[in-house]
Amino acid sequence: MGRRPRDEEADRAAIRAAADRLLAGTPLHSQSGKLTASELIAESDLRRDVVYRHTDLIQAFQARAKAQDSTPTAMQELADENRKLKADVDELRGELHQERATSKTMRMIIAELSLELEQAKAELEGASGVTRLLASAPPPSRPG
Secondary structure (H helix, E strand, O other), X not given: OOXXXXXXXXXXXXXXXXXXXXXXXXXXXXXXXXXXXXXXXXXXXXXHHHHHOOXXXXXXHHHHHHHOOOOOHHHHHHHHHHHHHHHHHHHHHHHHHHHHHHHHHHHHHHHXXXXXXXXXXXXXXHHHOOOOOOOOOOOOOOXX
């Protein structure tokens, strides 16, 4: 009783499909999507030794990758978008830093003005000699 022989055509189909996905920039299993033999193995979801039995498919993949300038179009678009988004994030971080500094200054000014207002109120009360009644207490009712 030995092992069941591998389905060579299914393996070849898996390798071809993996190559097509990598070259199209739509990998399912590959982490980076790079056009390398290692990524082809990862994308095919087959063991390394199984893929290396089909050197003709590996060589065809490498030739197609080289003809495509080694970067899938979709991956290049993603990399460009990533660079743009990083630049946007850097710009927004700078703006946020400025806004935080402005906010801090405003809080300090508000605190100082509040303190001055309380001091001015205290001076007015002390200068007039009149004690202020609380506005929240209802006026006494008169019998009538």
